Amino acid sequence: MIDAETMLDRIAAADTLGDLESLRVAALGKAGSVTAMLKSLGGMDAETRATEGPKIHALRERVTSALADRKSALENAELERKLGTERVDLSLPAAESVSGTVHPVSQVMDELAEIFADMGFAVAEGPEIETQWYNFTALNMPENHPARAMQDTFYLEPREGETEARVLRTHTSPVQIRSMEANGAPIRVIAPGRVYRSDSDATHTPMFHQVEGLVIDRAITLGHLKWTLETFLKAFFERDDVVLRMRPSYFPFTEPSAEVDVGWSMERGRRVVGGQEGWMEVLGSGMVHPRVIANCGLDPDEWQGFAFGCGIDRLAMLKYGMDDLRAFFDGDIRWLRHYGFRALDVPTLSGGVGA
Numbered sequence: 001m002i003d004a005e006t007m008l009d010r011i012a013a014a015d016t017l018g019d020l021e022s023l024r025v026a027a028l029g030k031a032g033s034v035t036a037m038l039k040s041l042g043g044m045d046a047e048t049r050a051t052e053g054p055k056i057h058a059l060r061e062r063v064t065s066a067l068a069d070r071k072s073a074l075e076n077a078e079l080e081r082k083l084g085t086e087r088v089d090l091s092l093p094a095a096e097s098v099s100g101t102v103h104p105v106s107q108v109m110d111e112l113a114e115i116f117a118d119m120g121f122a123v124a125e126g127p128e129i130e131t132q133w134y135n136f137t138a139l140n141m142p143e144n145h146p147a148r149a150m151q152d153t154f155y156l157e158p159r160e161g162e163t164e165a166r167v168l169r170t171h172t173s174p175v176q177i178r179s180m181e182a183n184g185a186p187i188r189v190i191a192p193g194r195v196y197r198s199d200s201d202a203t204h205t206p207m208f209h210q211v212e213g214l215v216i217d218r219a220i221t222l223g224h225l226k227w228t229l230e231t232f233l234k235a236f237f238e239r240d241d242v243v244l245r246m247r248p249s250y251f252p253f254t255e256p257s258a259e260v261d262v263g264w265s266m267e268r269g270r271r272v273v274g275g276q277e278g279w280m281e282v283l284g285s286g287m288v289h290p291r292v293i294a295n296c297g298l299d300p301d302e303w304q305g306f307a308f309g310c311g312i313d314r315l316a317m318l319k320y321g322m323d324d325l326r327a328f329f330d331g332d333i334r335w336l337r338h339y340g341f342r343a344l345d346v347p348t349l350s351g352g353v354g355a
């Protein structure tokens with residue numbers, strides 16, 4: 001039988017998990033050497049057992065922990081080796097069968113950026129988790145204002161030390177406030193992004209996309225608003241016969257407020273934007289409320305402006321002919337192949353924004 005130190009040395013020197021397992025069996029297995037020592041305790045007289053027992057048990061402990069130590073060392077070394085040698089090369093071209101497409105929503109956002117950049121607008125962004133101040137209060141919707149109930153808001157659990165719950169932004173309008181605060185006036189921005197409302201059916205999903213527009217300058221009028229929207233919608237739908245109709249409406253952050261409809265007509269059995277056989281609503285807009293301008297630290301006697309908010313998913317559906325909003329977020333590769341855009345089809349005004 002090998003002595004204890006030799007056994008422990010061999011365990012510590014084992015090169016592979018297989019070798020280690022053989023050593024374990026040789027020591028602690030049914031016919032193992034340590035097992036045999038443990039068995040021999042039964043045949044000892046009481047005195048010998050009293051001195052040998054603790055030694056044998058201690059040896060079993062040392063062998064067990066030496067085996068465990070070596071095992072984890074070998075496993076770590078194996079993991080290190082794998083991490084060091086197995087690499088994913090993200091620069092390799094994807095197989096044809098898995099190559100993706102640009103989602104229509106991303107495509108439309110790119111189109112919007114292109115169209116508005118041509119009119120001198122920058123693209124602004126804001127957080128999707130928003131404070132109630134930015135999402136509501138600064139937009140002239142104080143607490144208990146009935147307009148807060150117009151939108152089915154997702155409230156977050158307040159974090160420690162927070163006195164007020166934050167919300168998932170219900171619209172892109174808070175970016176108006178953030179842009180004015182950050183950049184002052186004059187300002188021309190669009191802010192595309194995700195928004196959230198607790199609502200779900202064929203035409204509503206809990207997350208959807210909007211684009212906000214904001215212009216603040218001196219002597220801005222409703223005429224500027226109407227021209228901007230008309231220019232935008234004609235460029236977006238790539239038709240000169242896009243007709244707008246503005247209806248008086250109410251939004252807390254604009255005064256006056258208008259809802260904007262575009263004319264549609266039937267072409268090959270489908271409703272398309274253009275002409276005026278009927279009307280459909282496409283966006284909300286108005287002159288920025290003086291109180292909103294003041295909330296951003298600007299003087300409303302000096303600065304005026306207009307704002308608008310528009311559903312991007314809806315724009316995409318109208319332009320590219322989808323009829324179920326939910327398919328936008330199913331991630332079905334067949335739908336994406338059918339409606340998606342190739343990565344290099346970058347929209348340009350000269351090439352066509354919907355290339």
Ligand code: DAH
Pocket residue numbers: 170171172173212213251253254283284285286287307308309310
């Ligand atoms: N924030 C509004 C909504 O989500 C849309 C909107 C209406 C935005 C009028 C505006 C505006 O900027 O002027 O329903």
